[in-house]
Amino acid sequence: KDVEDEEKHLRFPPNFLLGAATAAYQIEGAWNVSGKGESTWDRLVHEHPDRIYNGDTGDVAANSYYQYKEDVAILKNLGFKSYRFSVSWPRILPTGFPNKINAEGVQYYHDLIDELKANGIEPMLTLYHWDHPQVLEDMGGWLNEEMANWFGDYARIIFREYGSKVKKFITINEPKAVCKNGYSLGIHAPGKRLPGLGEYMCIHNVLKSHATAYRIYDSEFRSTYQGEVGVLLDVMAYMPQNFEFDAAAETSFQFNVGWTMHPIFSKEGDYPSVMKQLVGNRSKAEGFMQSRLPVFSDYWINLIRSSADFLAVNHYTSRLVVSGTMGEIPSHEHDQGVREVVDSFWKSSASNWLKVVPEGFRYILVQLARNYGNPPIYITENGVSDHGTLNDDDRIYYYREYLKQMLLAIYEDGVDIRGYFLWSLLDNFEWNEGYSERFGIVFVDYEDPKRQRILKKSASWWKEVIAAGKIETN
Numbered sequence: 516k517d518v519e520d521e522e523k524h525l526r527f528p529p530n531f532l533l534g535a536a537t538a539a540y541q542i543e544g545a546w547n548v549s550g551k552g553e554s555t556w557d558r559l560v561h562e563h564p565d566r567i568y569n570g571d572t573g574d575v576a577a578n579s580y581y582q583y584k585e586d587v588a589i590l591k592n593l594g595f596k597s598y599r600f601s602v603s604w605p606r607i608l609p610t611g612f613p614n615k616i617n618a619e620g621v622q623y624y625h626d627l628i629d630e631l632k633a634n635g636i637e638p639m640l641t642l643y644h645w646d647h648p649q650v651l652e653d654m655g656g657w658l659n660e661e662m663a664n665w666f667g668d669y670a671r672i673i674f675r676e677y678g679s680k681v682k683k684f685i686t687i688n689e690p691k692a693v694c695k696n697g698y699s700l701g702i703h704a705p706g707k708r709l710p711g712l713g714e715y716m717c718i719h720n721v722l723k724s725h726a727t728a729y730r731i732y733d734s735e736f737r738s739t740y741q742g743e744v745g746v747l748l749d750v751m752a753y754m755p756q757n758f759e760f761d762a763a764a765e766t767s768f769q770f771n772v773g774w775t776m777h778p779i780f781s782k783e784g785d786y787p788s789v790m791k792q793l794v795g796n797r798s799k800a801e802g803f804m805q806s807r808l809p810v811f812s813d814y815w816i817n818l819i820r821s822s823a824d825f826l827a828v829n830h831y832t833s834r835l836v837v838s839g840t841m842g843e844i845p846s847h848e849h850d851q852g853v854r855e856v857v858d859s860f861w862k863s864s865a866s867n868w869l870k871v872v873p874e875g876f877r878y879i880l881v882q883l884a885r886n887y888g889n890p891p892i893y894i895t896e897n898g899v900s901d902h903g904t905l906n907d908d909d910r911i912y913y914y915r916e917y918l919k920q921m922l923l924a925i926y927e928d929g930v931d932i933r934g935y936f937l938w939s940l941l942d943n944f945e946w947n948e949g950y951s952e953r954f955g956i957v958f959v960d961y962e963d964p965k966r967q968r969i970l971k972k973s974a975s976w977w978k979e980v981i982a983a984g985k986i987e988t989n
């Protein structure tokens with residue numbers, strides 16, 4: 516019986532969707548051709564090469580704008596059933612506005628989607644993976660509440676163009692990463708350092724923008740196209756270091772996960788009450804006249820609540836939570852009144868933030884299901900970095916152990932997980948780390964103008980896993 520159970524726990528459920536993920540700026544290249552406008556990432560890498568490892572850029576990247584057919588052929592060869600890619604907003608709207616729709620850009624994604632479908636691969640389209648038109652940033656970007664209208668206009672064009680072919684849309688990749696890295700720490704584009712203020716304003720407008728796009732799909736496209744629109748979250752597991760820190764870990768969960776989950780997936784909507792309290796109190800103590808956490812009107816609370824057909828989850832790693840403080844004053848880190856640590860026994864990767872903690876995956880999946888009514892979940896990113904080797908046994912180990920934990924969450928805990936997309940199909944432009952940290956199951960030769968692709972050992976492992984419908988343990 517135990518052996519039978521174990522065997523069953525290695526098998527994917529029927530109709531489970533296995534796919535691979537990428538993002539436009541990280542693979543496309545072709546940054547200034549075919550009518551594309553400038554994005555915030557184009558601006559950052561060109562103006563501040565010092566902020567990127569080796570001064571690397573996404574100007575050419577993996578050249579997928581021209582080599583997408585090769586990428587699709589690889590997906591097909593490995594047996595993936597789905598491909599998650601993102602659309603470059605300024606490739607569609609070079610002026611940032613619908614006064615000029617770039618026909619060549621629109622055509623590129625039609626060609627990609629058609630190629631996928633011709634090969635039996637289901638497209639999953641992310642509208643925004645961090646590269647918005649620079650002109651919108653010049654008007655404040657995610658700090659301007661008009662962004663909800665600008666994003667809505669863009670979303671309408673995407674739904675109208677691709678809605679007959681694409682049935683799964685994701686609005687915004689990782690609100691928390693966008694807002695903390697881009698508008699609080701200032702390490703990602705647009706590089707604004709506004710800790711304690713920027714990240715809160717940004718999330719506020721990202722939530723409004725997401726909901727605006729969702730409602731547009733609902734009222735203008737759903738009855739015709741019958742697709743789904745999901746919201747995507749980047750989540751670590753925040754586990755108490757021991758039971759003494761249960762309350763600290765709960766606060767951490769509310770600040771990091773509840774921040775965007777509660778407004779969308781809870782019955783009452785709005786930010787978690789512990790956030791409203793803590794940020795309110797600290798703001799007062801610091802001499803502000805109002806809370807640094809912006810306030811939603813009832814109109815927005817209702818528009819944002821239930822604005823998702825599914826939950827997309829990007830998960831890589833975990834933290835242990837203890838009491839104490841972290842971060843500068845003011846900041847979202849500091850507002851929590853807790854401290855995050857890592858276990859020195861956790862295995863490392865090429866990325867300093869990414870420790871290998873398979874059990875954290877099951878932990879956070881169960882927590883999401885229990886707190887928010889067990890919504891349908893797609894894992895839309897999961898993977899690990901190295902410095903670039905074809906014999907990537909560490910990557911195989913990571914996938915195997917994380918997949919096992921995901922299957923336990925499905926079979927033992929009843930979490931409603933419908934699919935899994937690995938990050939990433941290709942070695943790509945890893946933001947500030949340039950091409951030094953590699954997440955691909957396919958190696959890309961960045962010395963080669965042709966950007967030759969070579970399957971890594973992990974790609975062959977995945978091919979077997981998909982063909983067998985279960986995790987291969989050897």
Ligand code: PNW
Nearest residue numbers: 538688689692749750751831832896945
């Ligand atoms: C993802 N975290 O971001 C991005 O979506 C990808 O573009 C990127 O290449 C990939 O990670 C690898 O870095 C993350 O808090 C943001 O654990 C936040 C976290 C993890 C990944």
